[in-house]
Amino acid sequence: EAGVAQSPRYKIIEKRQSVAFWCNPISGHATLYWYQQILGQGPKLLIQFQNNGVVDDSQLPKDRFSAERLKGVDSTLKIQPAKLEDSAVYLCASSHNAGNSLQPQHFGDGTRLSIL
């Protein structure tokens, strides 16, 4: 089975610019997550989708971050405008069914964002 696909792998922008990341989950996975992983820390959940609906976005900085999953498959995460503290790896993950807490998440390889 194909894994979670993310692009781009790397992105370098200046502060106050905007950036977008794309994620294609594993086929058939209803639940999609975006995580932010700052160097030396564990992944922190930004937003969780179930199909095309938002389940949890309590840790998403909504003044600058937005995410969508319009057709319940692919998703994009946008930052506008970027700040220096947004430098991190942005990980996308998917899982089979949010109703079953025993389902592990499958992660993509992430997008490494550097803000200059």
Add this chain to the structure above:
Amino acid sequence: DQQVKQNSPSLSVQEGRISILNCDYTNSMFDYFLWYKKYPAEGPTFLISISSIKDKNEDGRFTVFLNKSAKHLSLHIVPSQPGDSAVYFCAATSDNYGQNFVFGPGTRLSVLP
């Protein structure tokens, strides 16, 4: 407030010996725990899980132990192999969290040949 803690940032073990990675949590509502392994420039990969109705789960060389009263779990790798060198993350959740897993900061394991 760090709900999942991995107090050892790094650990070095000789090949063939046992590796023990520890994880502590503060939220008594957590009832499902996972370990992920991460190589550089790759996403985390699921390794093993345990639910709170068990105190041990085994999968090949990997065993996870859960001590609910101490809010502590550990991952044992026996025997350790150089390919096990990676960062290991502990993650926890509960039915109240849906699939919202809280991750620890990770422990970097180095297995020396």
